[in-house]
Amino acid sequence: MTTDPAEGREVPGRFPRDPGDAEGRPAPVPPTGAPGPAASAPPSPAPPSAAPPSARAREETGTRAEPARQGVSRAGATWTAVIAGLVVFILLVVFFIQNQDMVQVHFLGLIGPVPLGLALFIAAVAGGVLVAIAGAIRIIQLRAAARRARRGTAR
Template sequence: MSTDPAEGHDVTGSRVPEGSSVPPPSARPASGPASETPPSGVSEERPGRQGVSRAGATWTAVIAGLVVFILLVVFFIQNQDMVQVHFLGLIGPVPLGLALFIAAVAGGVLVAIAGAIRIIQLRAAARRARRTTPPGR
């Protein structure tokens, strides 16, 4: 709602009560098709700013991977004590860092399997819904 400060009316002609603060047009979000968010996967172009490229995303992923790798190396160096591990009838000494890393990876694999099963279920339900929905809806 934009106001004319000299008259105290907004652009629709409604009277704005005195003492009420109406933000200037530049401070309010625009309405209509221009303010809609772009479809997924489409970057909004802004003056002086370019979208994300594959090379830039790859570079960011490589840097993040290196940071994780460095943290893992530090973890292994600090946890070199040998521990006795018992698993499915197997018994043996293993460095503590390696035992914890294997347990973490195994936990991640279990979570990934559970997530994959759920995604498959949701895709099957969506496929069934598309088949049963009459055309034109």
């Protein structure tokens, strides 16, 4: 807590006011290792519109600007996808190693021994293909409906 010299009471989260500042802005905080305000030159009066509004708002609230964050790049996304793919591949290898027992598989009149891990993997891939086909059919239906709606509003 600091004491506000203008009002004579403690104000949480505010810097003490610089007596030379006519607009009542908070005193600047010197960088670490730099001499205090007594050794620095008095601030030159600047018009209120000299600083952009966002800088003035940060100055008044005493907050500092955060460094700009960079967006996701293609290389970063590719790297993440490669790592995820490697993790899935390692899990599949472990799955196949742990499920090497031979089982009899009957499918469309074909009968034969297949390792259990491979049979389960084939079943999972077949299920994924069926879901992808159902999703593709629905996407095609939605696109056709959107195309019809555009043509109907354009006429």
